Amino acid sequence: MSVTAIPDARAELKEALERIQSEIDSAFDALLPVPEDTSARLVEAMRYAAIGGGKRVRPLLLAAVADLYGVDRTAAIHAGCAVEAIHAYSLIHDDLPCMDDDDLRHGKPTVHRAFDEATAVLAGDALHALAFDILVRPEITGDPFVRAELVGALARASGHEGMAGGQMMDMVADGQDYDLRQVTRLQQLKTGALLAASVEMGAILGRVAPEGRVHWRAYARDIGLAFQIADDLLDVEGDPAKAGKALRKDERQGKATFVTLMGLEPAREQARMLTEQAIARLASHGEDASLLKALARYIVERDR
Amino acid sequence: MSVTAIPDARAELKEALERIQSEIDSAFDALLPVPEDTSARLVEAMRYAAIGGGKRVRPLLLAAVADLYGVDRTAAIHAGCAVEAIHAYSLIHDDLPCMDDDDLRHGKPTVHRAFDEATAVLAGDALHALAFDILVRPEITGDPFVRAELVGALARASGHEGMAGGQMMDMVADGQDYDLRQVTRLQQLKTGALLAASVEMGAILGRVAPEGRVHWRAYARDIGLAFQIADDLLDVEGDPAKAGKALRKDERQGKATFVTLMGLEPAREQARMLTEQAIARLASHGEDASLLKALARYIVERDR
Numbered sequence: 001m002s003v004t005a006i007p008d009a010r011a012e013l014k015e016a017l018e019r020i021q022s023e024i025d026s027a028f029d030a031l032l033p034v035p036e037d038t039s040a041r042l043v044e045a046m047r048y049a050a051i052g053g054g055k056r057v058r059p060l061l062l063a064a065v066a067d068l069y070g071v072d073r074t075a076a077i078h079a080g081c082a083v084e085a086i087h088a089y090s091l092i093h094d095d096l097p098c099m100d101d102d103d104l105r106h107g108k109p110t111v112h113r114a115f116d117e118a119t120a121v122l123a124g125d126a127l128h129a130l131a132f133d134i135l136v137r138p139e140i141t142g143d144p145f146v147r148a149e150l151v152g153a154l155a156r157a158s159g160h161e162g163m164a165g166g167q168m169m170d171m172v173a174d175g176q177d178y179d180l181r182q183v184t185r186l187q188q189l190k191t192g193a194l195l196a197a198s199v200e201m202g203a204i205l206g207r208v209a210p211e212g213r214v215h216w217r218a219y220a221r222d223i224g225l226a227f228q229i230a231d232d233l234l235d236v237e238g239d240p241a242k243a244g245k246a247l248r249k250d251e252r253q254g255k256a257t258f259v260t261l262m263g264l265e266p267a268r269e270q271a272r273m274l275t276e277q278a279i280a281r282l283a284s285h286g287e288d289a290s291l292l293k294a295l296a297r298y299i300v301e302r303d304r
Numbered sequence: 305m306s307v308t309a310i311p312d313a314r315a316e317l318k319e320a321l322e323r324i325q326s327e328i329d330s331a332f333d334a335l336l337p338v339p340e341d342t343s344a345r346l347v348e349a350m351r352y353a354a355i356g357g358g359k360r361v362r363p364l365l366l367a368a369v370a371d372l373y374g375v376d377r378t379a380a381i382h383a384g385c386a387v388e389a390i391h392a393y394s395l396i397h398d399d400l401p402c403m404d405d406d407d408l409r410h411g412k413p414t415v416h417r418a419f420d421e422a423t424a425v426l427a428g429d430a431l432h433a434l435a436f437d438i439l440v441r442p443e444i445t446g447d448p449f450v451r452a453e454l455v456g457a458l459a460r461a462s463g464h465e466g467m468a469g470g471q472m473m474d475m476v477a478d479g480q481d482y483d484l485r486q487v488t489r490l491q492q493l494k495t496g497a498l499l500a501a502s503v504e505m506g507a508i509l510g511r512v513a514p515e516g517r518v519h520w521r522a523y524a525r526d527i528g529l530a531f532q533i534a535d536d537l538l539d540v541e542g543d544p545a546k547a548g549k550a551l552r553k554d555e556r557q558g559k560a561t562f563v564t565l566m567g568l569e570p571a572r573e574q575a576r577m578l579t580e581q582a583i584a585r586l587a588s589h590g591e592d593a594s595l596l597k598a599l600a601r602y603i604v605e606r607d608r
Binding site: 032035038039046089093096099116121124126128132133137144145154156159160162164165166167168169173182189 | 336339341342343345346347350393394397400402403420421422423425426428429430432433434435436437439440441448449451452453455456458459460462463464465466468469470471472473475476477486489493
C-alpha cells in the first residue's frame, strides 16, 4: 500500500463508519417500537443501549466482507444489528455492579445507572434474544440454511466457549497470575470471538463455504488480538473524555494485560505487526478490500 | 375420558416425566463438559442450574407433541434441552438479588447463592446462548428451515415480547394496580410464552405448517394460564418443602394475582375449566394425545 493511499483509505473508512452508524441506528429504531404497556421501560432501556454511541466496528466488518460477495445491503445491516445486539447486551451485563461496576459507557451513564439493575439485567437478556430473532427473519435472507449458519456462529460467540467464557476468565483473574498465553486465550474469547463472528457472518451471508472462510478466520484472529492490545494501550495512554468510559482500570486492578506482560513499546509493535499480517491475508481480494484494510489500521489507531 | 382411564393416564405421565428427566439430564451432561481452563467455574454453574431438579414439563410438552408426528426422539430431546436452557437462564436471572432475590430453587441454593452474582449473570447468559447453539446443530434435524423456525419461536418467547417483557411488567407491578386483564397479559408473557413455544416447537419439528398449529396454540394458551393460576394457588396453599422454593411471596409483596383478583375458589374453578378446554382442543388426536391430556391435568394438580 502506497503512502498516498492512506489518507484516501481513511476518508473512505470515516464515510463508511458514519454511513453504517446511521443505518444501524435506523434499523434498531424500527426493530424496537416502544409498546403501550408497562414493559415499555424494558424497550426504552434496550433502545438506550442499542441506539447511538457505538462505533459499529463489528457491523462494518460484517458489511464490508458481505459487500465483497455482492450481498444485499439490507441483509447485511440486519445481521449487523444482530451482532450489535449481542455486543450491547454483553456491555450492559459486564457493566453491572456485580461485574465490572462501571458508571459510564459511550460517554453516558451505564444502563443500570440510567435505569436500575433489574432493568439492566432484563434489557441485556432481551437484546440477547433479539439478536437471534433478527437473524431468522426473512429480511436477512430467504435461504434458511444461511439463517441457521448465522445463528450458530453468533450463539457460539456469545456463549461459554466465547464471550461469557472470556468474561468468566476475566472475573476469576484476581489472584491468578495469568501469563501471555492465558491472557491471549481470555481475550480471544472475550473480545475476539464476536469480532471473528462478525467477519465470518459476512462470509456466510456471501455463501462462502467453510473451507473458503479460512483466510477470513485468520484475518479476524489477527485484528481481534490487535484490537485488544490497542484497548490495553488505550487504558494506559488514552483520554477518558474521548474514550467515553473509565480508563486506567487495569493498573488499578493489578490485572495482567498485553501491556503489563509485554511492555508498552513491544505491545505497540505487536499490534502493528498483527495489523500488517491481517492486511496481507486480504491480498487475494486486491483493491476491493481497501475498506477492510483501513479497518484493520483503524482498530489499532483509534482513540476510543 | 372415562373415570377408570385417569389412574392409567397418571401412571403414563409419571413414567414419561421420569424418562424425560433422565434424558434431558444426560443430554445436558454431554453438551456441557467442564473445560480445563478458568472458565470451568462458568460451566459448573451452568450444569448446577441445568441438570437435576427441574420437572421438565416443557420438554415433555414438546416431545409429546413431536411424538404425535413421528419425530425422532433425539431431535425432540435436543430441542427440549434448548427450551430448558432458556427456562434455566430465566430462573437464574429472576432469582438475582436485584430481581426477586430468592435463596432457594428446586430445593437447593440459587446459583448466585451457591456461586456468586457475577457467575450467576454469566451462567444465565451462557445458557441463553447455548439454547440457540443447540437448535442449529445437525442433531436436531437436517432441515435448516425447521432449525430457523425453532430459533424464531424460542427467541420470541425469551425476548421483550415474551419472558423478559413479562418479568419487566412484574418488576414494575409495585404501586401499579393491575387488573385481571393486565395480570393475564403479564402471565401470558412471563410464563405462557415459553410453554406455548414448547408446544409449537414440537409441531414445528413435526413439520406442521403454521395453519395446522392453530389448535396447538389454543391448547398452549389454555394450559399456560391454568399453569399460572395453579402457581398462584400453590403460593397460597402449597408446602414450601415440597415446592423447593419460598412461598407466600405474592401476599407478602401485596401483588395482584389470579387468586387475589378472583378469590381462591373461583381461581381454582377457572384453572379446572381451562384444563377441560385444553383437553377438548386435542379431540382430533384421539387416544394418541392421552399424555398431553394427562399433562394438562397435572399442570393444575401438581404440588410443586
